[in-house]
Amino acid sequence: MSTAGLQVQLRQRAPIPLEAELACAPGELLALVGPSGSGKSTLLRCIAGLHSAAEGSIKCNGETWFDAAAAVNHPVQARCIGFVFQSYALFPHLTALENVAAALGGLTFAERTARARELLARVHLDGLESRKPSALSGGQQQRVAVARALARDPAVLLLDEPFSAVDQVTRRKLQQELARLRADLNIPMLLVTHDLDEARMLADRMVILHRGRTLQAGAPDEVMTRPQSAACARLVGLMNLFEGTLVQDSGNLKLEWLGHRLEVSNIAGSAGDRVCWVIPPEGVLLHRRERPSRGEAENPVAGSVQDCLRLGPFTQIRLVPDGGSEPLAFSVPTHVAERNGIAPGAVARVSLLAESIHLMPWESPDDPRLRSA
Amino acid sequence: MDWSAWTLSLKLAAATTLVLLPLAVLIARPLLTMRASGRLVAEGLIALPLVLPPTVLGFYLLVAFGQQSALGQLYHGLTGRSLVFSFDGLLAASLVFNLPFAVQPVQRALEAIPREVREAAWCCGMTRWQTLWKVELPLAWPGLLTAIVLTFAHTLGEFGVVLMIGGNIPDETRTVSIAIYDHVQAFEDRAAGILSAVLVAFSFASIVLIQFLTHRIGKKEQ
DSSP states (O other): OOOSSEEEEEEEOSSSOEEEEEEEOTTOEEEEEOOTTSSHHHHHHHHHTSSOOSEEEEEETTEEEEETTTTEEOOGGGSOEEEEOTTOOOOTTSOHHHHHHTTOTTSOHHHHHHHHHHHHHHTTOTTOTTOOGGGSOHHHHHHHHHHHHHTTOOSEEEEESTTTTSOHHHHHHHHHHHHHHHTTOOSOEEEEESOHHHHHHHOSEEEEEETTEEEEEEOHHHHHHSOSSHHHHHHTTOSOEEEEEEEEETTEEEEEETTEEEOOSSOOSOTTOEEEEEOOGGGEEEOOSSSOOTTTTSSEEEEEEEEEEEETTEEEEEEEETTOSSOEEEEEEHHHHHHTTOOTTOEEEEEEOTTTOEEEEOOOTTOTTTSOO | OOHHHHHHHHHHHHHHHHHHHHHHHHHHHHHHHSOHHHHHHHHHHHHHHHHSOHHHHHHHHHHHHSTTSHHHHHHHHHHSOOSSSSHHHHHHHHHHHTHHHHHHHHHHHHHTSOHHHHHHHHHTTOOHHHHIIIIIHHHTHHHHHHHHHHHHHHHHHOOHHHHHHHOSOTTTTOOHHHHHHHHHHTTOHHHHHHHHHHHHHHHHHHHHHHHHHHHHHHHHHO
């Protein structure tokens, strides 16, 4: 295994249980995603040295920062990290320039000032160097925090929900700035967030954390469309999570669900296996009322519309399949919904694309460990 | 006016404040991270002078500082001077009975600094001392100021402990409050009245100053 980048393995029982394992390569942005209380921030604090786990190790570029077994535990100051706190934690008595310069110990005053000016210019704050944090907007404060975190030329950049304290418009802007900034940074970057869209937009890979356990790591699209388990599927907020059984049907393995025998492109296992499965809303196609539609023969399912919710140009439909109780959720353009007479109580038919059905090992939905927060 | 008593009182107040302030920071800072049980005991001990009768505190200090005590003998061996009925002893006693007045405001001010600000300083590579010096103390300065004014004013006014430990020796231990007591005993009401009035005015001014500064700082920081 390569020693470049960050390798983390941590376990503890209290105060927050952790059983985490992750790696982040130089230049990679890894998002830690999970509900509140899942241990995301604790994990970040462990890497920074602000908290020590009971067991495990943290290595950065081949250097051991923490190793419980060998009693190695470098203090925060010796770890060379850049940390952007959720509250930014700027020094309120210092100006923007002094805040950044505070992280530049070891240089002369002139060098510090010049470097701090450069960093502030890099986050587009030139001209605001002499303002105190209280005279800066939320977005500007966040930029000072980022500049300060980069000041030490850190070996790792840690971002703890850095966009949660600003309004939507500023958030988009800051996210774009981070996306641009990271192109020049050849260090591992960890972003803690509970916003899946943010993770999808900014991260190269994401790690799903639940109750301190790293459940799945992978590219955001991979994790969000092909979760490893039903628990992951719930945590990334996937709708259309169902249970079924594998059956042999004229020589092919199929998925039996509510009396339907569904074709699945990517199927493995043996007849009789119970499974959980998901289908993204994009994999559910509404049949036209009068005319034949594309893929009509593919896994057709009939049901009645439970409710339809108009969300701007799209209408979200929940269809309860015949013989079932849990609805299938999908979206169609609003004009399509209107033309096909979609209304609560109406009968409709859909196709479940074989390509989109994703199977996972069976887990009881009643298992309290799996319920998302 | 009893100038020698005033000089002595001001000298004692200034010396107490000067020595006690850094001491208060050194005591208050570890309290922040101390475990709850230890912290409870420590805070109780620090607050004790607030509720103990001055005579009780004075009695124990007298025992602790006396010529027979280890502390008294050590001090005598080192300096050739005595810790009781002397200015040195008065200063030592003053440090003890002012402890809550100096430690508590500093502790409150340090507690008011968000944990993350302190952690951000460490993440910037600052050592704990640098963090204290460059971040915590500048942010805690309203508390430091309150500690200075309270300690100074309280030292000027203390009577019981001063009498127990210092007695009434002109130029050595006869502070303003002792002088007032002396004047009353000698039926010199006018002299006692003047000293008392000045002390009242000074104490009132101190309180107003503290309130003014805390309000102004509170407003500025928001």
